[in-house]
Amino acid sequence: MVYSLHPLFQAIASAPTQQALRFRFMDSISGYFGVQRWGIYLLDTENSLASVDVKGVSEAFVEQYQQIGKSVDPVLRYVVQYHAPAHEELVLPKGAWKQSELYKRCCATYDHEHIMTGPIVGQGQLIGTVNFARIGNAPAFSQLDLASFGAVCMHLSARLAQLRHPSVVPNPLFKRLSAREVQIANLVAKGLTNAEIGAELWITQNSVKQALKRMFRKLEVSARTEMVAKLRDML
Structure with missing residues (x-):
């Protein structure tokens, strides 16, 4: 069954604060993409991790990913380069996912069978990412998932930019x-x-x-x- 993303877009657009924006996104996103684990990672001006909101994963995974997995993550590398969402089957040869360093070092331990990452951008820079994971026998992400995810990231980026840099009301x-x-x-x-x-x-x-x-x-x-x-x- 295909769900309309418009209620999610409206929830994002009407969030009154950055905290409310994160809460609304984190509380509702799983029903649209069939993910069991998800999170928002925001960066500071030095490109270091500023805040993390996750569901379905432990602090231990976040720490392990930051220390070991991030440097060998081919999906993140694509997102950083192109400011576009990606999943493992988009950036790796067929059948290569479970041979990758990211899977062996991080994802296998936590049963992340499929992953998808999208960009949060502001003023031409990557200021964060949205990360999804499906576990167990869940199917891989599709092209429709990827396109829908891109739309969600666009709305999320736009609203976050508005909340961080509110427009000056003309005098x-x-x-x-x-x-x-x-x-x-x-x-x-x-x-x-x-x-x-x-x-x-x-x-x-x-x-x-x-x-x-x-x-x-x-x-x-x-x-x-x-x-x-x-x-x-x-x-």
Whole structure:
């Protein structure tokens, strides 16, 4: 039976915090991909592991993977290189999975018969991964699984980016100013005098003075410092 991913997409998109985003993802993802073990691994600015959320696996596995398995993981290597999801049958020759160093060093011990990893990206960088494992006699991941997983990782990355770097709400006061007046306001915020602003914009000092008078009226202020304070979020 094929399940629609749209409820999951909506749950991801409406998560109000990073913690809520992780909880929603971790609590609901297994029903969509038939996995028994899964996790989110997030990196810090130094590309080191910052946080881990896992289900179905122990801390011992996480530690063993970080110490031994990560360096020989061909699926992770693909994800890092291409910022695209992959499973073991995509990156290894047929029948080579159980001969791989990753399987022998980590996955065999924990009965990980099939694995799939997807990227979490932000500002052009890999900032984490989502990791799936099927155990026992479960079937290998399919191309449909891979495509669906890619969509989930895209939504997860987008929402995480929004929560980490919220968009600045435009200051409605800017709508009252012309493009030239916005330029002047920015130069005032930098501490330039009327003469310096005039030289910067190739207009006379008196033109700057008159423009500031108009701007004060529009913004309902009486001084340069008051104007800058009102517009501080956008200057």
